[in-house]
Amino acid sequence: xxKASALIxxxxxxxxxxxxxxxxxxxxxxxxxxLSQFMSALGxxxxxxxxxxxxxxxxxxxxxxxxxxxxxxxxxxxxxxxxAGLSLIGFYALLLLVAAxxxxxxxxRPEEPSISHLIHISAGLLAYVFGLVGLFVISCxxxxxxxxxxxxxTATGLFLTGALLLAxxxxxxxxxxxxxxxxxxxxxxxxxxxxLKLARAxxxxxxxT
Numbered sequence: 001x002x003k004a005s006a007l008i009x010x011x012x013x014x015x016x017x018x019x020x021x022x023x024x025x026x027x028x029x030x031x032x033x034x035l036s037q038f039m040s041a042l043g044x045x046x047x048x049x050x051x052x053x054x055x056x057x058x059x060x061x062x063x064x065x066x067x068x069x070x071x072x073x074x075x076x077x078x079x080x081x082x083x084a085g086l087s088l089i090g091f092y093a094l095l096l097l098v099a100a101x102x103x104x105x106x107x108x109r110p111e112e113p114s115i116s117h118l119i120h121i122s123a124g125l126l127a128y129v130f131g132l133v134g135l136f137v138i139s140c141x142x143x144x145x146x147x148x149x150x151x152x153x154t155a156t157g158l159f160l161t162g163a164l165l166l167a168x169x170x171x172x173x174x175x176x177x178x179x180x181x182x183x184x185x186x187x188x189x190x191x192x193x194x195x196l197k198l199a200r201a202x203x204x205x206x207x208x209t
Contacts, residue, residue, distance in 0.1 A: 003071055003074070003075065003202065004075075004199040004200075004202045004203050005199065006067075006068075006071055007068065007071055007072060007075065007195040007196075007198050007199040007202070008192070008195045008196055008199050010064050010065070010067055010068035010071070010195065011064075011065070011068055011188055011191040011192040011194075011195050012188075012192055013064050014061045014062070014064035014065050014068070014188070015061075015184075015188040015192075017057070017060055017061045017064060018039075018057065018058070018061040018184070021053070021056065021057030021058075021060070021061070022034075022039050022042065022057065025042040025043075025049060025053045025057060026042060028048070028049060029041075029042055029047065033177060034177050034178075034181070035174070035175065035177050035178050036173065036174045036175065036176055036177050036178075037107070037108070037176065037177045038104075038108050038176055038177055038180055039058075039177070039180060039181075039184075040058075040099070040103070040104045040108050040120065040124065041104070041107050041108045042057075043057070043058060043100065043103050043104075044103050044104050044105060044106050044107060044108055045103050045104070045105055045106055045114075045116065046105075046106040047106070050103055054100040054101070054103055055100070058096065058099070058100040059097055059100045059101075061096075062093040062094075062096045062097050062100070063093075065089070065090075065092070065093040065191075066090060066093045066094070068191070068195065069086050069087075069089055069090040069093065072086050072194075072195070072198055073086050073087075075198050075199075075201070075202050076141070076198065079141055081137060081138075081140065081141040081144070082137075082138055082141035082142070084137055085134045085135070085136070085137030085138030085139070085140070085141055086134065086138055087134070088130050088131070088133055088134025088137060089130070089131060089134035089135065089138070089191070090134075091127075091130045091134070092127045092128070092130040092131030092134060092187075093127075095123045095124070095126050095127035095130060096123070096124065096127045098119065098123040099119075099120045099123040099124045099127065102115075102116040102117075102119040102120045102123070103116060103117075103120060104116070104117045104120040104121065105117040109173075128183060128187075131187050132187070135187065135190045135191065135194065138194055139190075139194065142194070142197050142198075
């Protein structure tokens with residue numbers, strides 16, 4: 001039963017860890033805007049607490065996701081489709097760890113980006129794609145098992161990811177932070193529902209044995 005509860009709690013813990021960390025870090029960043037600035041700006045090179053934010057907030061949140069993936073893999077048994085989806089979610093977390101290790105340049109909108117900035121942006125965007133595809137795949141696996149969970153969040157997620165790709169343009173850069181936060185909320189909400197479905201299936205299996 002402890003494992004089943006952890007499948008529900010770990011995504012929530014990661015979400016609140018990230019949300020609270022961003023709110024606290026943002027309060028120490030002069031004139032920081034949650035509406036227009038990426039979360040990564042809080043850990044960018046040249047910021048007062050960037051290294052701490054990257055290590056404690058961003059990397060810490062992904063460690064909870066990786067722990068969730070490990071428990072979930074053991075819960076799905078030999079279901080190849082489910083394992084594939086969870087593996088993609090694991091790559092999502094690992095890529096965000098890479099993005100935390102290679103911070104973006106100050107304010108995340110440099111005219112001449114450094115190698116660290118390019119790695120950060122590439123890893124972050126790939127992470128979102130891996131995460132959304134992974135959630136779609138695990139949702140398909142759960143649907144095959146009779147779950148009512150449907151992968152209908154993919155279109156919204158891909159739209160928000162595309163919007164983030166355009167977030168450097170003058171037209172929508174003032175909403176870049178909002179778009180990123182909406183995408184994070186979607187991923188964590190979907191991840192939590194997956195955890196709920198896996199926990200329910202695990203408990204039913206334990207009761208039948």
